[in-house]
Amino acid sequence: MSIPYTLGCTIGGEEEANKRFNEILSVMELEEVTYISVKISAIVSQLQEADHDGSVSRVAEKLRKIYSKAQEENVFVNLDMEEYRDLQVTIDVFKKLLDEESFEKLYAGIVLQAYLPDSHAAFEDLIAWAKRRHEKTGAKIKIRIVKGANLAMEKTEGELNGWKAAPYESKEEVDASYARLINTAIDSKIKDFLTIGVASHNLFHIAFAQTLAQMRGCKEQVEIEMLEGMANPEALAVKERFGSVLLYSPVTSDEEFPAAVAYLVRRLDENTSEENYLRASFDIAPGNKQFNQQAKRFIDSIHMSHVVNTDSRRRAVQNDTRENAFKENIFNNQANKDLTDPKFIELIKNKEYVFGKTLIPVVVSGREYLNLEHKNGLEPGKNGQTLYSYN
Ligand SMILES: Cc1cc2nc3c(=O)[nH]c(=O)nc-3n(C[C@H](O)[C@H](O)[C@H](O)COP(=O)(O)OP(=O)(O)OC[C@H]3O[C@@H](n4cnc5c(N)ncnc54)[C@H](O)[C@@H]3O)c2cc1C
Structure with missing residues (x-):
């Protein structure tokens, strides 16, 4: 057929x-x-x-x-x-x-x-x-x-x-x-x-x-x-x-x-x-x-x-190799968050996580910098309302 x-x-x-x-x-x-x-x-x-x-x-x-x-x-x-x-x-x-x-x-x-x-x-x-x-x-x-x-x-x-x-x-x-x-x-x-x-x-x-x-x-x-x-x-x-x-x-x-x-x-x-x-x-x-x-x-x-690993690869801890590389002075960008991860979705459903009155820092080598120039992130779907600020 x-x-x-x-x-x-x-x-x-x-x-x-x-x-x-x-x-x-x-x-x-x-x-x-x-x-x-x-x-x-x-x-x-x-x-x-x-x-x-x-x-x-x-x-x-x-x-x-x-x-x-x-x-x-x-x-x-x-x-x-x-x-x-x-x-x-x-x-x-x-x-x-x-x-x-x-x-x-x-x-x-x-x-x-x-x-x-x-x-x-x-x-x-x-x-x-x-x-x-x-x-x-x-x-x-x-x-x-x-x-x-x-x-x-x-x-x-x-x-x-x-x-x-x-x-x-x-x-x-x-x-x-x-x-x-x-x-x-x-x-x-x-x-x-x-x-x-x-x-x-x-x-x-x-x-x-x-x-x-x-x-x-x-x-x-x-x-x-x-x-x-x-x-x-x-x-x-x-x-x-x-x-x-x-x-x-x-x-x-x-x-x-x-x-x-x-x-x-x-x-x-x-x-x-x-x-x-x-x-x-x-x-x-x-x-x-x-x-x-x-x-x-x-x-x-x-x-x-009979022995193949069936644990999710995408859900596995993603940053091990990045952090190890960093210790050896190799720079990698921070990984993006995974939008297929239900745990992360739960967090962003609570809009405070992203939007709130958050001031997003610049993070370099684990240290947060907050006192740089600030700009606002705007929501075009809501008449340009300010959703967050970033450094
Ligand atoms: C009727 C039909 C419907 C299909 N529908 C879908 C569908 O809905 N979605 C979909 O994704 N595919 C679909 N496929 C394609 C299928 O996923 C396979 O790509 C294809 O059939 C080849 O697998 P095989 O068993 O025929 O050949 P094989 O040669 O035994 O296997 C080839 C497969 O092995 C894997 N592979 C090869 N090299 C590597 C490597 N280096 N690392 C990791 N994996 C590797 C890949 O998955 C590759 O397709 C369909 C195929 C058929 C025949």
Whole structure:
């Protein structure tokens, strides 16, 4: 089966967001469309991590219409996962809407990225919630498990803000995390309310998932997912061997083609990155060098899956290395505060933290300087009212 994968990465303004949103609704009306994959950042503009609740309610407003349309047209809707900063909003909006009376029986999906250690806690949370929902309404959900496609973007964001990037640092850890998620998810105790999409072009991990599913009596729980045009011979082989494969076809109109570029760059990256399976796949054959390298990577991922650290990297203490560097006379700027951190959001919800009558000091080497020239920080949304002063 081929599935539309609506292209359109993070958009600039609300007008563009509305346009994409309306396009999604009209694609869902096409008779041949029974399954669709959507990113929250493509339907709502300017999502703000600091305003978590506001972001959830703005996405919910649009997604509610998509879910209603899904029920009318009998279309399955899957929420893609893009950036780390959207993780919690995506999960919260997904749970919020599927708990609403109109959607309490809706079968819908979400994605988790194995390159984020945080996905393990997110998985546990989704399972506990899906179990309660199933007990109440009999409904089920789907989780597509991917490794994660935005590594370069996450690394850049981390570097610019002085944070540890959210994903694991090595492919070994990502592979181990992927194997761990697959191993946890394929389980006869949860199969009644959870379908697993194993989305990968790596035949070792696909075969692992299928073998586990077979051994554990969970064949119906697992769907293998691939992207059109990336590994077509593999897709055909998987279909022949395991019966079916969900093949996502990216779609965009001619005039929107620039929206496809980010998607194509990610795919180019996937085909060319040094350690990736697809790069090896051009020459792979049983027993040759590429095969042995990829087989070793796979076996290592299974061993390491039992011990891979699942603590959040982004939430880890961020400043250790900065402070150590400072002691050695290496200057680093102070890291920005992390707007995805619920503890920090709690602090800024109490506006005094930022606004109040604060006089913000200059801090050099831990020492505060308050008696320099003062200027006022103004709030343009409130007739230029003074919110704080700074040195
Ligand atoms: C049907 C489908 C749907 C998808 N949907 C999404 C989605 O919603 N969101 C999303 O983010 N991705 C999505 N992807 C892409 C996916 O996350 C992977 O990027 C892609 O499938 C490659 O993983 P693999 O298992 O096929 O290949 P492999 O070659 O085994 O793994 C490649 C992956 O390993 C990781 N990696 C590679 N090198 C390093 C390194 N040096 N350090 C750390 N990690 C490294 C990266 O995550 C890279 O993508 C989707 C893929 C498919 C097939």
